[in-house]
């Protein structure tokens with residue numbers, strides 16, 4: 176078997192995944208359940224059709240499992256469903272209305288047995304508390320209602336008691352407050368819990384999840400899935416450890432806004448896709464005024480790059496198989512086609528055409544009407560797109576914004592970051608949010624990233640405002656899993672001093688030809704530098720094993736390279752920060768920062784392309800030169816933090832030997848401290864000397880001017896060449912001397928020539 180096939184997220188292979196980083200205490204006790212299969216009866220597991228490696232289903236307690244009691248939730252469709260199944264009746268519940276959901280795959284008999292899985296026990300509050308502590312799961316309410324203003328009677332009393340009129344006290348600013356229920360009210364400790372109350376996930380969705388080989392939720396899934404499925408008023412009515420708990424399931428009205436910061440590769444995609452699909456299935460059961468379910472897009476997922484959009488789309492498709500939920504990628508071509516269709520249908524309806532054909536982006540503080548055109552609109556349930564394309568689609572009125580109630584921002588920090596700060600999409604994302612908020616009465620946003628700064632948190636809190644000014648805004652909950660803004664402790668981080676640019680090339684060559692563990696990603700600061708490095712190392716590996724990917728390549732080429740890397744045909748992919756976020760190739764073993772990333776967050780995301788899903792053995796090598804000292808410091812801090820965390824984990828596992836002394840900490844002793852302004856500049860431009868096409872014409876960022884194209888091209892190698900600086904200087908000097916001597920000779924000849932001419936020309940007699 177080609178080991179590189181294991182890379183592929185979309186390879187279709189059904190591998191048993193390594194356990195996610197959930198510790199022994201987090202996972203249910205590993206009692207492999209004796210299934211009926213051993214006694215020859217059809218089992219829940221066989222019903223899942225996971226023939227090769229069925230997921231191990233664990234349960235918390237045999238008592239809860241054996242009771243298999245129906246869970247009664249008065250008045251809810253879920254209680255009806257559980258009662259019916261407990262009575263052995265076929266599950267006819269249509270609260271999930273999709274025609275293709277549930278039983279559409281024609282294995283009705285086996286489907287029934289799915290419901291035979293007795294409900295696994297939910298963790299008791301004390302167990303949940305222990306787990307939350309262990310995984311450092313923290314919930315914070317980011318937008319608590321302001322304290323109530325004093326009543327008129329209180330004010331009177333105060334006036335009487337004080338002789339001198341005191342100035343009215345300033346209302347206290349709303350502070351972030353920990354939820355009463357911090358840590359989370361409940362945790363999902365096994366995906367099997369999803370099949371029963373309080374979650375009662377769609378059967379089909381549950382099967383799709385298990386068929387991907389997921390059995391134990393990762394910490395972020397453990398905490399966020401209950402929050403998103405159950406809403407903020409989830410209230411366990413029983414804390415008894417032996418009985419399944421009945422709950423109030425609130426799906427729409429009490430749903431929350433969520434801001435999640437969880438480490439790279441921790442499974443955030445499933446954490447938002449699963450509740451989203453479940454909600455869409457439920458939503459489809461809600462009939463509109465005309466007695467039919469409302470058609471049109473219901474959710475938008477935004478991601479910063481086309482590559483990530485494609486990946487989310489694929490994940491969505493896999494989870495949505497057989498549910499009838501439709502997912503679409505909004506591309507330029509799709510928007511263009513729909514725009515045309517819209518125009519045609521509007522003409523046919525005899526409508527007057529407007530210039531822009533859609534919505535105007537709102538100015539700050541302005542609300543915007545949504546497009547009312549009756550032309551062609553996106554009909555898929557979930558739209559996945561980039562911020563720029565989303566705004567483009569909105570402008571062209573091809574989305575019915577009134578049906579959209581969910582917005583998901585993947586890599587939220589970069590999506591919300593101001594465009595000014597370099598690489599951000601704040602303008603587009605916030606415009607889209609304003610439009611959606613003004614068009615849809617009930618919209619919730621969830622934001623996800625491995626790095627969230629406090630300024631982004633503050634911005635997120637300001638986004639959530641009440642629809643009605645007299646009510647309090649829907650809650651925005653921040654979920655933190657593990658330490659905030661940290662890199663993975665289970666991968667190796669190496670900071671290698673390479674002295675000069677040619678030193679870096681030499682170091683990379685040594686790496687490629689000695690201890691190279693493919694597949695690898697090699698990151699550079701700019702497209703010209705990535706292109707120059709690609710040309711340099713193209714022949715250092717067997718033909719076709721090195722590839723180049725950046726944003727200036729045509730879409731087709733980008734897709735082709737991505738596919739080749741997924742298949743394992745490419746061993747070393749030279750790229751820019753285009754691939755630093757979100758993209759998931761499970762088998763990436765090595766990440767090389769040929770150019771130091773401009774910020775700690777940049778490092779965390781690049782490094783996170785390895786060690787995905789808790790995989791050990793990944794390596795990150797960062798080359799730095801004497802000119803990089805300032806940009807290296809924040810990165811050394813991140814690495815030192817990861818080293819400390821690794822030591823803590825190793826300390827916990829005594830039999831794994833002594834922790835190793837990290838390399839980053841001693842570096843911090845002599846690296847210069849970096850001022851805030853400098854950090855900002857580095858984040859925006861990276862190391863200036865590497866930006867071949869820029870010249871600084873004065874102090875400050877605004878005065879950076881682009882060089883002419885010709886001038887940039889003349890630089891050719893963009894500083895990446897095997898020839899050392901000393902050698903270049905020597906060659907330059909030689910060339911200069913040669914040219915000077917030629918010039919001298921020419922001048923002499925000219926002089927001699929003119930003198931000679933004077934002598935030789937004898938004139939006409």
Ligand SMILES: Nc1ncnc2c1ncn2[C@@H]1O[C@H](COP(=O)(O)OP(=O)(O)OP(=O)(O)O)[C@@H](O)[C@H]1O
Pocket residue numbers: 184192193194195388389390391392393396437438439440441442443444445624625756757758759761783787788
């Ligand atoms: N419960 C699980 N058990 C095992 N593997 C999982 C589980 N959930 C997700 N994974 C796998 O973990 C990998 C990383 O998932 P994902 O891409 O969602 O990470 P992420 O948190 O979004 O990372 P990033 O911050 O880099 O975007 C994927 O290969 C995914 O299939």
